[in-house]
Amino acid sequence: MVVMRLRAALAVRLIACVAALLLAGTSAHAQAPAQAWPQRAVRFIVTLGPGSGVDIGARLLADRLPARWGKPVVVENRPGADSLVAIQAFVSAADDHVLLFTPAGNFTVHPLQYAKLPYVPEDLAPIARVSNTILAIGVPTSLKIDTLADFVKYARANPGKLNAAVVSGITEFTFDYFVKTAGLDIAKVPYRDIVQAATDLSEGRLQVMMSSYAILQPRVQAGSVKVLAVNGHERTTIVPGVPTARESGFPALEVEGLVGLFGPRTMPKQLREKIGADVAAAAGDPAIAERLAATAQVPNPGGPDELAAAVAAQRAQIATIAKTLGPIELK
DSSP states (O other): OHHHHHHHHHHHHHHHHHHHHHHHHHOOOOOOOGGGOOSSOEEEEESSOTTSHHHHHHHHHHHHTHHHHSSOEEEEEOOOGGGHHHHHHHHHHOOTTEEEEEEGGGTTTHHHHOSSOSSOGGGSEEEEEEEEEOEEEEEEGGGOOOSHHHHHHHHHHSTTOEEEEEOTTHHHHHHHHHHHHTTOOEEEOOOSSHHHHHHHHHTTSOSEEEEEHHHHHHHHHHTSEEEEEEOSSSOOTTSTTOOBTTTTTOGGGOOOEEEEEEEOTTSOHHHHHHHHHHHHHHHTOHHHHHHHHHTTEEEEEEOHHHHHHHHHHHHHHHHHHHHHHOOOOOO
């Protein structure tokens, strides 16, 4: 009963988070002159490690933005602890020259994972929507399964016999939602390094995996993994010919790999809009789009209001999922 009451309270917190984020995107702060920024080097704190798609995106922008800002941009990787390491470093800095570069799905689920958090949603003021990471569902080609519907049929015929690997965060919650609403019995195998899971998938030790397409791509190219669906709202030429989960009849699996840039809560809206416009202009470079595509990402530029709305939509999605999944053990 205690866990269920905590769960109900967390659902209320999620709804409050949606409202808070929307307010963060539109509230009026004391307007410091945006033209005075930056006065020194800017630091991007990235929630993932070097070489990840998000890290590459941050570094591509860090290469382009100094030409607009007249100051260097430094990328600092702070992976670990479900992104809490990076978020704590960002919040503790309380500096408008220290920005957070992260997938939104890494933190929208925090209220469902932790009884107590070292930050509040208002600490992450939206600046710019940057890109979408392509998420996908893959199975070993040895299963000889071609569609999501076929996989569901196979899973129902083999309850308790299948193993899955899923990237943590909103991806994992979405997968759990799919499993429950489809009435499946699939065990999740935890991985410290999710890249290793792709190897196990290709060799048949796992029967399904949901992650960024970039992790699955080498195995797809080698012919040992087949992608059944992508999880975004639309098909993508990065994974040609593959339908979306919704098109396949399983809208419960629909989720966007939203990546954005956030500033401290004290950063004026006028400044966030200026930075957002600069980021959008830099991200519009065709060379950046080409490099992002190589890491299974697509540009998705937008300013503070667009990012706030997108994150709020993810929080609302998580709130809906929470009601279906029921109580979970909090960290």
